[in-house]
Amino acid sequence: MNTLPARLAAQVRAAPDRPALAAEQRSLDRAGLWREIAAMAARLGEAGVAPGDRVGVRLANGIDAVVAWYGTWLAGAVVVPLNAQAAARDLVTWLAHSGARVVVGRGDDAAIAAALPALPAPVPMLEPAGPVPEGACPVVEPRAGAADLAAILYTSGTTGAPKGVALSHGNLDHNTAAIIGYLGLGADDRGVTVLPFWYAYGASVLNCHLAAGAFLAIETNSQYPHLVVQALERHRATGFSGVPSTFALLLEHGRLDQADLSALRYLTQAGGAMAPALTRRLRAALPRARLFIMYGQTEASARLTFLDPDRVDRKPGAVGGPVAGVELAIRHADGSIAAPGEEGEVWARGGNIMAGYWQAPEATAQALRDGWLRTGDLGRIDEEGDLWLAGRRSDLIKTGAHRVHPLDVEQVIAELPGVREVAVCGVDDALLGQAVAALVVADRAQVPGEMAVKAHCRAHLPTYKIPRLVRFVDALPRTASGKIRRADLATELS
């Protein structure tokens, strides 16, 4: 079994002069990237980071973030990627829960500056050092093994019960090899990425390119579709990955018809179901690019299934069969196997499945059963072995490239004076898939108002978690036993 840092080391040794990364005004060949990684590993060591220690990485997408990830791995430590949009309260939760030894971040980052003093023990911050002078830099063999922990990806900031997906080097390597295999990714590929590295999808795009020896341009102007299309053209990109809203924005505002994207041989889509109409528009706009529709979870390193591009037009809505090394099963609520074609919960097992949630044995026991991951997603497998998803059992909101746990938002809104009760859910949104919405029961004497609710969220939550819709209601829908009927929340808002 290999590891991602070992795969990168092998690529550096094989062809040190080949271009590896570009972002904004900088670009690095493989040897230059390795020099920066080695320097970061050395600095982490000087800061007291030992193998197995956790290192928080609070950096927006860019070369510095890549250097922080791989530098941490070269030091034998564990990457804890911190959402660059997260507010101080989430950062405090994640850093404290992971027991981070050091944070790599920027001195002008107000949220991290507010978070660090609130931690139970002091956590020093290292700033990215930037370019390293040219010179010989031996490519030492990374010491981490397949069983060692590589990363903890937090999927929720909920106070008291943060969920950090703990992935080993073996997990990441297993999934990376599978993805490289079906995409046919090689050293001649050139990718452009807009997906955040702190999510499993964005991390997998980065890691696959480095492991395959491919070039990756990190486009930091993802808010501006036309600039993304220009980057695809400028870099003669062979591949591009997005969530449904990425493609909707490119189709609507990217002027795809005016760009020369003849080098683009494949596209990947994950991060929630893409409407068949959007898929058709994308296929029509870029007919020569093979479109891989994919499904996965952070708990599975990234990827569980992909749909053969040759079936995309024939099977709109399907997410395909398992990636190499993954086994899927559809099961009833009691764990028994469903009949062929029958709908049930999607279970998965394979080398990419997490070891568990970091220091959360109860949550781990709920998600992992006898070596299988319970995905919480509902679906059926057809006669060709392709999976069709039919909704989620959990209440996770998928908005754009983000996942939002309702409780994270509810906790914040509940703190606002005048709020008696609150429930948060996702409502259909043409661009984002789902938008965050809040139902609020206010004190009659002190109704806070929609602006006040949103302003309070603005102060404590990243932009994508702020409810776009706030509705004041007399009562929340409840079951006879008093539990909130989450399935009915969206109906209340329509």
Add this chain to the structure above:
Amino acid sequence: MDRLRQIKQFVLGNFLFSEDESALADDTSLVRGGLVDSTGILELIMFLESSLGIKVPPEDMTPDNFDTVLAIDDYVGRRLATA
């Protein structure tokens, strides 16, 4: 109301959820500061097109034109001058 104030009040009301003009400097980066995301940019453009009578072609959607209230006002001024 002058144009810059009109733009600023839209940004304040829709992204900061505030009427306090001191909460946002005219040269604060809207995207890098995390105030406006990709859908926010689109909302902003819809507002400019519907309220200020300009048309924003996709190639004009750049940080130079949209990253601060000052830049937006400047851009709108240029569009109106060439209309």
